[in-house]
Amino acid sequence: MKKQNTILSRIGVLLALIIVIVIMTALTGGKFMTFNNIMNVFRQTPMIALMGVGELCVILLGGIDLSVGAALAFSTCVAGIAYTAGCQNSFILILICLVCGALFGACNGLLLTKLHLPHPFIATLGTKNIYRGLALLITGAAAVPFAADTVSGVKFLGSVSIGGKFPVSMIFVVIVFVIMHIFLSRTALGRKIYSFGGNSEAARLAGVNTDRVQVICYALSGFFCACAGIIYMGRLNSAVPLAYLEGDSDAIASCIIGGASFLGGKGNVWGTLVGAFMIAIIRNGCDLMGISSDLQQIVIGAIIIGAVAVDVFRSRADAKAKRLAVAQANAEAK
Numbered sequence: 001m002k003k004q005n006t007i008l009s010r011i012g013v014l015l016a017l018i019i020v021i022v023i024m025t026a027l028t029g030g031k032f033m034t035f036n037n038i039m040n041v042f043r044q045t046p047m048i049a050l051m052g053v054g055e056l057c058v059i060l061l062g063g064i065d066l067s068v069g070a071a072l073a074f075s076t077c078v079a080g081i082a083y084t085a086g087c088q089n090s091f092i093l094i095l096i097c098l099v100c101g102a103l104f105g106a107c108n109g110l111l112l113t114k115l116h117l118p119h120p121f122i123a124t125l126g127t128k129n130i131y132r133g134l135a136l137l138i139t140g141a142a143a144v145p146f147a148a149d150t151v152s153g154v155k156f157l158g159s160v161s162i163g164g165k166f167p168v169s170m171i172f173v174v175i176v177f178v179i180m181h182i183f184l185s186r187t188a189l190g191r192k193i194y195s196f197g198g199n200s201e202a203a204r205l206a207g208v209n210t211d212r213v214q215v216i217c218y219a220l221s222g223f224f225c226a227c228a229g230i231i232y233m234g235r236l237n238s239a240v241p242l243a244y245l246e247g248d249s250d251a252i253a254s255c256i257i258g259g260a261s262f263l264g265g266k267g268n269v270w271g272t273l274v275g276a277f278m279i280a281i282i283r284n285g286c287d288l289m290g291i292s293s294d295l296q297q298i299v300i301g302a303i304i305i306g307a308v309a310v311d312v313f314r315s316r317a318d319a320k321a322k323r324l325a326v327a328q329a330n331a332e333a334k
Contacts, residue, residue: 013259013274020278024285031288032281039165041277041284043235046169047072047228049276051247052254053180054105054224056272057217059255060184060197062264063120065221067108069247070131073240075101075222076229077135080144080239083151090153097233098226104131105222109215128248135241144239151233158234169231173273176227180269193217197264249300250279256307278303 024032031037051068058065079097087093104127111123146154160168184190195203196213204210225247232243244250258275260267279300286296 013257013271016257017274017278017281020281024281024288028285028288032285035165037284037288039161039167041280042170043161043167044284045276045280046167046173046231047244047247048250048254048279049173049273050176050224050228050231051244051251052258052272052276053177053269054221055251056255056258056260056267056269057184057193057220058120059252059260059262060193060264060267061214061217062197062200062262063112063214063217064124064252064262065105065108065218066121066124066248067104067128067131068221068225068251069244070128070135071101071104071222071225072229072232072247073243074104074131074135075226076233076239076243077139077144077241079229079233080146081138083146083239084144088147088151090151093151094153094230097230098223101226101229102219102223105225106215106219108222109218112218113211113214132241139239139241141241143236143241146233146237146239154230154234155237156234158231159237169234172227172231176224177269177273184269189213189216194265197266199265246297246300249297249304250276253300253304253307254279256304262308 021032051072055065055068075097078100079093082096083093087096108120108124108127111117111127112120117123157169157172162168162171184193192203192208192213195206195208196210200210203213228247229243233239254275255267255272256262256275257278258267258271258273260272282299282303283296286299291299
């Protein structure tokens with residue numbers, strides 16, 4: 001029964017994506033389904049997808065990370081400052097960005113496990129403001145541009161396309177998602193993440209180091225924010241302190257649309273990828289129709305509320321089914 005529900009959930013997510021594509025094609029008069037526009041969607045999706053897969057690790061715990069957009073901005077700005085200080089080696093700049101992202105994420109986990117803050121909402125809301133403020137502070141609230149003939153590695157990941165069409169960043173996303181699928185579904189740590197989200201107290205009693213699991217998941221969230229930041233830098237050829245202000249909502253929405261539950265223990269990377277595509281498609285379609293970014297935020301917000309509502313109804317239905325199954329088993333035992 002559980003396997004059937006999982007299959008139906010995945011089909012439902014894909015069906016929703018197809019419906020959104022059909023709607024956008026109809027509303028844009030066919031402009032959406034052109035080859036060049038589809039390639040634009042592939043260029044827009046990677047940052048959402050990478051931030052989403054990091055957010056998924058946290059949501060699987062039953063937590064949340066509101067600092068993902070700020071972590072992206074801060075980690076890229078640290079790399080930008082290193083560039084202005086004389087470091088023009090792409091590998092070193094990418095390494096600085098990734099290490100910073102992972103450390104910033106780990107700090108969120110440490111706030112929860114060592115300071116025992118009551119909820120991840122509080123911890124990550126605080127660090128969101130800290131990271132964004134630090135990004136503005138170290139850059140003087142101005143973008144840090146890269147020279148046209150430097151940091152070719154960053155530009156390769158962010159702006160190069162195969163055959164001048166298919167973005168390298170999308171290939172990178174597919175590789176990352178395959179690795180994360182294996183990590184979450186085939187490794188002991190991945191199973192511990194799901195067990196923590198399903199019942200943290202039971203996981204602790206079973207010998208799972210719950211503090212370690214939390215720190216690792218938040219570190220992964222920060223790490224993938226940095227990955228998204230590298231693509232962002234490569235596309236704009238600069239580090240921007242106000243980069244991706246809507247990143248928090250996009251990352252959370254991609255997970256929830258993809259079937260993850262705020263209650264924890266439920267979700268998968270492929271659903272998150274579908275959710276990321278849906279967010280990118282909606283934004284792209286709105287741009288084609290000339291809808292302002294303000295109205296787009298309203299649409300995304302409504303989608304998040306709708307996805308959470310579906311999750312709540314689904315959880316209630318599952319809980320009701322479990323109660324009925326237990327009652328039936330007790331009745332049969334008598």
